Amino acid sequence: MNIWDSLKSRHAAIKDRPLLALFEEENRADMFCVELENMRFDYSKTNIDPDTRADLLHLAEQACVAEKRDAMFVGRRINETEDRAVLHTALRNLDGGPVIVEGDDVMPGVLDTLAAMRAFADKIRASDITDVVNIGIGGSDLGPAMAAAALAPYHDGPRCHFVSNVDGAHIADTLHGLDAKTTLVIVASKTFTTIETMTNARTARAWIKDHGGTPARQFAALSTAQDRTAEFGIDPAQVFGFEDWVGGRYSVWGPIGLSLMIAIGPKGFDAFLRGAQAMDRHFVAADPLENMPMMLALVGIWHNQICGYTSRAVLPYDQRLTYLPAYLQQLEMESNGKSVQMEGADTEHHTGPVVWGAAGTNGQHAFYQLIHQGTRVIPCEFLIAANGHETDLAHHHTLLIANCLAQSEALMRGRHLTEARKLMEAKGLSGDELERQARHRVFPGNRPSTTLLYPRLDPFTLGQIIALYEHRVFIEGVILNINSYDQWGVELGKELATSLQPVVEGDAPTDGKDPSTAALVTYIHKHRV
Secondary structure (H helix, E strand, O other): OOHHHHHHHHHHHHOOOOHHHHOOOOOHHHHOEEEEOOEEEEOOOOOOOHHHHHHHHHHHHHOOHHHHHHHHHOOOOOEOOOOEOOOHHHHHOOOOOOOEEOOEEOHHHHHHHHHHHHHHHHHHHOOOOOEEEEEOOOHHHHHHHHHHHHOHHHOOOOEEEEEOOOOHHHHHHHHOOOOOOOEEEEEEOOOOOOHHHHHHHHHHHHHHHHOOOOHHHHEEEEOOOHHHHHHHOOOHHHEEOOOOOOOHHHOOOOHHHHHHHHHHHHHHHHHHHHHHHHHHHHHHHOOHHHOHHHHHHHHHHHHHHHOOOOEEEEEEOOHHHOOHHHHHHHHHHHHHOOOEOOOOOEOOOOOOOEEEEOOOOHHHHOOHHHHHHOOOOOOEEEEEEOOOOOHHHHHHHHHHHHHHHHHHHHHHHOEOHHHHHHHHHHOOOOHHHHHHHHHHOOEOOOOOEEEEEEOOOOHHHHHHHHHHHHHHHHHHHHHHOOOOOOOHHHHHHHHHHHHHHHHHHOOOOOOOOOHHHHHHHHHHHHHOO
């Protein structure tokens, strides 16, 4: 029996086992967790037992995760469909050794770019700039927007704003109320051709010019296309490039993080990088059983590919991590939403789950009903800090922690029909009405969750968290034998949008379009003003 079949047989045998029964084993809470410096990852509230875990570790060994991890860190071309190295880890290799790509050490260039970013950030922070508007999309927006919100207590520079949607409402609402003379616009596009980003950038340039600003002084670019940035009118000294071995959704560590650096300062940004570097070193050095990314990934494989749970809820109990679920949604679904193996054959297993979520406690009053009593099991990933930043509101954080821990306990314990009947008896009900009302108050329980704990959300810790999830995606991709670093799935829609634009504008006929699309365009033409 191969390892996949063995795992599925294990699941079939234990799927109805109460999670609480697992805690009859002494020290389960400590045996099924991983600690790293200031962090604790608890996966004891899952149906993984020692034998299952041994099989999962064997699965990772069989997939050569360690060897492929080492290949990634030294700059081998593990992105095979695009023939590229994958080296976002080099961007936070602040005091590590050389990283060789095609015979050249990339680290001097990485460190030079970081030094230029620091100098520019210091200049902007010391200037009359009051606001920074980052214009990007996808990884050029989700990463810095998420991190800037997460680290709000550390902002001591200009206010940061983020524009991504080509919907004119996004840039109009963002620019409204800003001073065009004291606003810096950062345009984040590697090729400087991304249509949504460039449309917004031209609108921002016109706004600055029309309201007395100086576009040449108030624009910076995060791009490798210096010919296009120069044509746009951006000073070459305010252009920061990055290599093709940095994918968009992995790029917050370099120039794409410039807005964050301006907000929290170069020292804060360095702490952010060092947190990620610490997770990198742990990932490389720790034994599999004590390796936090490894165990996070194996729990994900167990739940999705073995148990068949098709979605995963990310539930940070931290208001400032509101954008983390969306960030991780892109990180995992764009990376591992594939159906073709590395050698071109169809995948043998379902790949990435649907990743979604929201900050607690808001989600408790929105979708937790489905998680607790719905017909599908949705594994939950809770994140919570031991301390908040608002020390004068410590009682708020105590309540937040209590809610977070209560939810994971409730998902595991559930409520049996006998307990529900007693509750209804206490309310004075009897007979059929008691039975009816009791059944509505049954919680199935046995719903798995993990919890990631840390002392406080600071730049170092945020760096650790993001790198942890990056490595989780890598491990899952290796085990599934897919390329986590291309994203061909986004191309077709972009190509069709380009061909549809003149049709929507009325400058081209709907010939060749399917009847539905043609009818929709006709409706739009009829109702546009």
